[in-house]
Amino acid sequence: MIRDEMLPALQGVVPSHIATCSADGTPNVTAISQVYYVDRTHVALSNQFFSKTRRNLDENPYAFVQLIHPETAHMWFLELRFLRSEAEGPLFDAMDMQLEAIASLQGMHGVFKLQSADLYEVLSVREAREASLP
Amino acid sequence: MLTRELVEHFGGPVSIVVGTRDAHLRPAFTRVFGIVGAVGSPSITLFAPEVMSGRMLADLRDNGQVAVQVTSWATFTSYQLKGTVTGIVPAGADAESVIAHVRDQVVAITSGIVSERFAVGWSKYVTTPAVAVTFEARDAFLQTPGPRAGARISG
Amino acid sequence: MSEEEELRQKLARKTQELQIVQTIATEINAALELDQIFDVVLASMDNALGFRHAMILVPDKTGGWLRVAASRGYAEKGIGATVEFGKGQIGVVARRRRVMRMVGMGTQMAIVAAARRESQQAGHAIANETRLPGLPNVRSQVVIPLVAKDRLIGVYVVESPEHNAFDVLDEAFVGIVGSQVATAIDNASAYAELQRQVAERSKELADALSKLSSQPRPLSPAREVDGRYRVIRKLGAGGMGTVYEVERITDQHRFALKTLRGRTEPDSMARFAREAHVAAEQLHPNLVPVVDIGIADGALFLVMPLVDGGSLEQQRSRFGDATWARPLLGHVAIGLAALHERGIVHRDLKPANILLDRGVPRIADFGLAALRGVVAADTAASGELDAAVAATMQPGPAGLTRAGDIFGTPAYMAPELASGARDIGPASDMFAFGLLAYEMVVGCTAFAEPPVLSRLGGREIAVPVVAKIEPVIARCLELDPASRPTSAELVGALRARPA
Numbered sequence: 001m002i003r004d005e006m007l008p009a010l011q012g013v014v015p016s017h018i019a020t021c022s023a024d025g026t027p028n029v030t031a032i033s034q035v036y037y038v039d040r041t042h043v044a045l046s047n048q049f050f051s052k053t054r055r056n057l058d059e060n061p062y063a064f065v066q067l068i069h070p071e072t073a074h075m076w077f078l079e080l081r082f083l084r085s086e087a088e089g090p091l092f093d094a095m096d097m098q099l100e101a102i103a104s105l106q107g108m109h110g111v112f113k114l115q116s117a118d119l120y121e122v123l124s125v126r127e128a129r130e131a132s133l134p
Numbered sequence: 135m136l137t138r139e140l141v142e143h144f145g146g147p148v149s150i151v152v153g154t155r156d157a158h159l160r161p162a163f164t165r166v167f168g169i170v171g172a173v174g175s176p177s178i179t180l181f182a183p184e185v186m187s188g189r190m191l192a193d194l195r196d197n198g199q200v201a202v203q204v205t206s207w208a209t210f211t212s213y214q215l216k217g218t219v220t221g222i223v224p225a226g227a228d229a230e231s232v233i234a235h236v237r238d239q240v241v242a243i244t245s246g247i248v249s250e251r252f253a254v255g256w257s258k259y260v261t262t263p264a265v266a267v268t269f270e271a272r273d274a275f276l277q278t279p280g281p282r283a284g285a286r287i288s289g
Numbered sequence: 290m291s292e293e294e295e296l297r298q299k300l301a302r303k304t305q306e307l308q309i310v311q312t313i314a315t316e317i318n319a320a321l322e323l324d325q326i327f328d329v330v331l332a333s334m335d336n337a338l339g340f341r342h343a344m345i346l347v348p349d350k351t352g353g354w355l356r357v358a359a360s361r362g363y364a365e366k367g368i369g370a371t372v373e374f375g376k377g378q379i380g381v382v383a384r385r386r387r388v389m390r391m392v393g394m395g396t397q398m399a400i401v402a403a404a405r406r407e408s409q410q411a412g413h414a415i416a417n418e419t420r421l422p423g424l425p426n427v428r429s430q431v432v433i434p435l436v437a438k439d440r441l442i443g444v445y446v447v448e449s450p451e452h453n454a455f456d457v458l459d460e461a462f463v464g465i466v467g468s469q470v471a472t473a474i475d476n477a478s479a480y481a482e483l484q485r486q487v488a489e490r491s492k493e494l495a496d497a498l499s500k501l502s503s504q505p506r507p508l509s510p511a512r513e514v515d516g517r518y519r520v521i522r523k524l525g526a527g528g529m530g531t532v533y534e535v536e537r538i539t540d541q542h543r544f545a546l547k548t549l550r551g552r553t554e555p556d557s558m559a560r561f562a563r564e565a566h567v568a569a570e571q572l573h574p575n576l577v578p579v580v581d582i583g584i585a586d587g588a589l590f591l592v593m594p595l596v597d598g599g600s601l602e603q604q605r606s607r608f609g610d611a612t613w614a615r616p617l618l619g620h621v622a623i624g625l626a627a628l629h630e631r632g633i634v635h636r637d638l639k640p641a642n643i644l645l646d647r648g649v650p651r652i653a654d655f656g657l658a659a660l661r662g663v664v665a666a667d668t669a670a671s672g673e674l675d676a677a678v679a680a681t682m683q684p685g686p687a688g689l690t691r692a693g694d695i696f697g698t699p700a701y702m703a704p705e706l707a708s709g710a711r712d713i714g715p716a717s718d719m720f721a722f723g724l725l726a727y728e729m730v731v732g733c734t735a736f737a738e739p740p741v742l743s744r745l746g747g748r749e750i751a752v753p754v755v756a757k758i759e760p761v762i763a764r765c766l767e768l769d770p771a772s773r774p775t776s777a778e779l780v781g782a783l784r785a786r787p788a
Contacts, residue, residue, distance in 0.1 A: 007392055007453065013248065014252070015205075017203070019155075019163040019201070020153070020161050021159045021160070021161040025159060026199055026201070027200065029152065029214065030203060030214065030277060031205065031277075060159050062161060064160075066151070070249070070252055071249065071252060072255045073252050073254075075165065093387060094389070097378075098378075104375060104376045104377060104381060128186065130186065131165070131185065131259055132255070132258045133259075133260060
């Protein structure tokens with residue numbers, strides 16, 4: 001599902017976005033530092049600040065993520081289903097290190113503290129070809 | 135409702151993203167390219183490219199619920215506004231100048247802080263013909279990462 | 290191809306690569322100088338695994354920065370370029386000592402973008418400068434911390450212009466090599482310093498030798514040696530000295546300390562000091578290094594790492610297990626080649642003199658080391674020592690060097706040593722290796738009687754059965770020294786054999 005040409009978009013060079021919805025039907029949209037590639041059908045998102053997103057996912061596990069390629073500005077849309085949260089372990093450590101690597105250069109230590117690594121199943125991937133002129 | 139700070143924010147080099155949901159509470163995301171509002175008024179209008187807006191419009195016609203995040207490429211200050219749609223009409227001629235103004239600023243700034251190639255890609259987004267989506271904002275939050283993230287903006 | 294078949298093929302490929310990595314690890318261990326190690330690592334990984342673009346960074350003395358020590362596959366080598374400790378992916382890997390693997394753009398672009406944002410927010414001019422060597426089109430990257438003995442030795446970075454070029458197995462393989470690299474770098478750095486210190490102390494030793502008089506007292510537990518070591522227990526006696534386990538007073542680190550066995554003759558002292566000087570110069574993972582030398586209470590002593598894996602002598606129950614023996618013999622061959630390269634003949638190679646350091650063989654006890662036709666010209670003191678040693682090595686009327694002294698262990702002596710040949714050389718070590726290898730691979734001695742005793746007694750030496758051993762080992766057992774392989778040939782032949 002996740003193709004190689006999408007991988008640069010996962011690096012957090014240009015923030016991705018996630019849309020969620022609470023049980024009472026109120027949508028929420030926010031930016032994400034990075035979408036971490038786990039394998040072709042799974043990604044992990046860093047849970048840092050967006051407690052509203054987490055609360056929504058606990059009520060309603062579906063999410064919609066937009067990725068932008070940092071070289072071409074191409075967009076991809078991913079439909080995801082939240083599986084679980086990991087506050088320790090190899091996935092958490094790997095994401096925590098990547099966040100620290102970027103935050104260290106922005107002088108934002110501590111602000112980017114990773115609360116958990118949230119694992120998702122990728123349900124669909126669509127490239128938004130119609131969004132751009134050739 | 136809208137503060138001067140917010141209205142000025144809308145006119146800068148901003149990334150504007152919209153969250154909606156369908157009847158089954160499945161969320162969706164759309165990128166739009168213009169946003170306008172008036173100080174003291176809760177009414178905000180978005181300019182969304184027709185070519186990208188099919189799902190968004192279907193959701194809005196179903197339930198009217200909308201969440202909009204507006205982030206400045208210059209300062210990375212970010213706000214989220216939530217509300218209910220009050221009108222969907224084809225965008226008028228004024229939309230093009232708003233869209234062009236925002237786009238030109240974004241292209242200029244991203245060529246420096248991301249790459250020239252990215253900026254070229256941004257300039258190739260199809261932004262018109264556009265749809266004007268007006269909603270009444272009931273909540274506005276500061277969303278910039280940091281200790282104040284989530285704070286409600288009063289106006 | 291089904292996913293299962295794809296996985297099976299991938300695993301088979303990775304198993305092959307693992308064997309390659311083990312070979313690389315052996316090559317790294319054979320490198321002696323720091324620069325050699327870096328070049329060997331980068332070149333070996335490129336040749337074997339296609340890791341075309343890579344660099345090694347090492348910490349500076351302050352520990353606040355990492356500096357590029359070597360690189361390969363970049364337009365600009367970037368040697369000396371620095372990264373701040375704790376900053377960016379390399380700095381974070383150094384701080385956290387965990388591997389970071391990037392499958393997409395590679396963190397470089399993200400880091401550059403982050404740096405640009407930082408500059409812009411601070412109002413500085415936006416810089417587009419990358420100080421490190423790096424691929425402009427990097428897509429994948431693995432950053433490995435190099436840690437030895439709980440110290441950060443450096444960071445190893447591998448990059449690729451292809452997406453997803455490194456998977457978790459690649460990450461593991463690079464990690465395996467990384468630990469070998471870390472140990473090799475650590476050893477080379479530490480012993481470069483030791484070499485310098487020992488060279489300084491050679492002159493001191495020569496002066497002190499003239500003051501040695503009475504027989505040294507045996508060392509009892511809790512006794513201090515030279516104010517720097519405390520005796521824990523006696524480990525054993527053999528060769529020319531007694532070996533003790535000691536504790537360094539400053540940090541309680543444990544070592545082996547060897548003193549002379551009650552002899553006071555100047556020639557013995559000189560030979561011992563020569564051993565120390567020579568051994569201290571041998572910075573090699575298959576040789577037991579000397580970390581300190583000195584004189585205390587009329588005794589000369591050497592300090593070596595405590596190799597607590599015992600010796601091959603204690604592994605006799607495993608002799609005959611060829612699968613166990615072969616890799617060990619490869620290491621012994623490499624250590625022997627290192628000695629011969631420096632013109633040193635061991636003269637007493639045997640299982641008891643090969644210690645196992647976490648399973649890796651290290652050749653010890655150069656008590657009979659004699660420089661073959663080479664005189665160390667470092668200092669005048671060295672010249673005095675060499676003369677003293679040379680004088681002791683003249684063959685006596687019995688065909689051995691001194692009456693009552695047998696330099697070597699008969700079971701492992703080459704037959705030509707019985708005739709007291711003056712040009713005893715590396716070939717006699719090769720014979721000893723052949724005897725050792727035969728025993729370890731086949732499980733019994735190659736000859737019914739030690740060949741040196743047969744020669745002394747005028748008895749014919751029976752040809753050993755060589756069917757079960759490699760041809761190169763069989764050649765080591767040739768009675769004519771000129772027919773035996775050199776240690777370099779031995780190493781090459783052992784490496785070339787199928788796994």
